[in-house]
Amino acid sequence: MNALPDPFAGAPDEALLVAYANGDGQAARYLTARLLPRILAQATRMLGNQTEAEDVAQDAMMRLWKIAPDWRQGEAQVSTWVYRVVSNLCTDRLRKRRGGVTLDQVAEPLDATPSVTAQIQTQARMTALSDALAQLPERQAQAVSLRHLEGLANPQIAQIMDISVRSVESLIARGKRALTELMAGRKAELGYDDDEPE
């Protein structure tokens, strides 16, 4: 697909979605190429689990195809809608995870080379962060992840969450404070004691 010139180059996501709604299958391919990497990244960062993130990404795209014929042009940006849907799908998953078994069971490698060990430690840290997010109230988890995992600005987060910027600031502050407390007890386990002695 990349070898061919993009017939939708420069067109906004919304134009592709409308083209798809009008029966243009090619538009779906180009829209998927644009959106799927970002959707998968958002889901992976929030969930810390590749398989779950892929399921969420597929589900989010499915919802996009479904809403295409009813998409009201000019009312919302596709990217804003996608952030909201992925965020909601992820918090749904985190809620189910809450109270369940945490995902600490990272398999020990047979040959623990330094790079593999580092990779495992990174995975353990991401899983721990995701598990801690699961302990937060959902709106806090969403606000914190959009701010600190996606790097979005507060006004954009306000739009995605459909709340005021002041509320976003409050959610982020409370969420981050709670996360700090939740993670404090896992410093040694996650390999932070040596790096940053108190």
Added chain:
Amino acid sequence: MTMTNPNENMLDDLFAQARATAPAPSDDLMARVLADADAMLPCQPAAVAPQMGLWARLLDMIGGWPSVSGLAAATVAGVWVGVAPPSTVEDLTATMIGDEVSISLFSADLMLGAGALNDG
């Protein structure tokens, strides 16, 4: 006043590591998503009008039942004018045609013919 909290530093480091995580979609995931898109591709609406019967088409041609009621009223009015024409219509007919012409449905010839048959 800003104090450096080691726990906050750890959290910031975790956030940074998470932001650096950007897995590329696998071919399998891409295929699944595109299969969904194909399956849900909105079709062009098939414009197949239901076949109408003769009466329905005639009715449709003249404008439906409201037109039929209008036609019926006009027909009744026409018959009534024929049976008992108002004086203005009679005057107008005389002016246009010149003479009144009456045609008996039961002509004398016909009556005679019928009588001849009876006699014979």
